[in-house]
């Protein structure tokens with residue numbers, strides 16, 4: 001199975017890399033700035049690719065970067081939270097620049113990646129998994145704030161749903177995931193669960209993607225997230 005993962009050098013992305021390599025898959029592990037933890041893996045089936053998802057790539061990129069003709073699973077994992085201090089995403093102080101920056105990475109980024117790799121995913125009648133967050137759920141928002149991250153992840157749920165509807169006739173499954181609150185750099189390692197638990201759950205959901213409606217928003221424990 002050919003698997004592509006963005007933001008794969010650390011955190012959940014690296015957890016996905018370890019999981020799918022252990023399953024015997026060929027893994028194209030994309031990183032923004034540096035390969036970091038990927039450098040500690042010695043496996044012929046690991047293919048590191050430098051890819052900042054803010055960049056609009058030329059049509060030749062997928063071939064030049066060495067992506068396979070058929071992609072069975074594409075995981076749009078790369079993401080940023082934006083400012084983590086209290087005022088950085090508060091109503092009175094969040095800036096247009098912050099809103100646009102987080103939107104560019106967390107919502108437009110996955111869209112760019114899918115547009116770039118779509119013929120390869122379609123050829124394999126593959127699966128696309130987009131990592132959103134419960135923070136992007138309107139139904140789950142009882143605490144307000146976090147304007148940039150909530151808005152970008154909510155928008156990704158919508159984009160992911162449209163992808164699911166558009167690609168279903170092509171035999172491509174699209175699912176939106178919530179990883180849980182996970183101990184990574186994004187949460188300053190303050191989450192409730194570890195990367196292995198989150199990735200173990202999400203990969204099970206991905207394997208069972210046919211059991212869910214196209215574009216369903218599903219947490220790592222298999223529960224539907226209301227949005």
Ligand SMILES: NC(=O)c1ccc[n+]([C@@H]2O[C@H](COP(=O)([O-])OP(=O)(O)OC[C@H]3O[C@@H](n4cnc5c(N)ncnc54)[C@H](OP(=O)(O)O)[C@@H]3O)[C@@H](O)[C@H]2O)c1
Pocket residue numbers: 006007008009010011012013031032033034051052053054076077078079080081105131132133134178179180181182183184185186187191
């Ligand atoms: N951890 C949680 O509790 C939690 C909860 C809900 C949703 N999520 C979502 O799960 C995903 C992974 O989160 P995480 O906790 O593993 O975060 P993380 O530890 O902060 O890792 C984020 C990854 O995304 C990459 N990235 C950031 N901007 C990028 C860009 N422009 N292009 C390509 N890659 C980029 C980072 O690369 P660099 O190392 O180069 O910065 C890093 O590899 C994110 O989409 C996040 O929003 C996480």
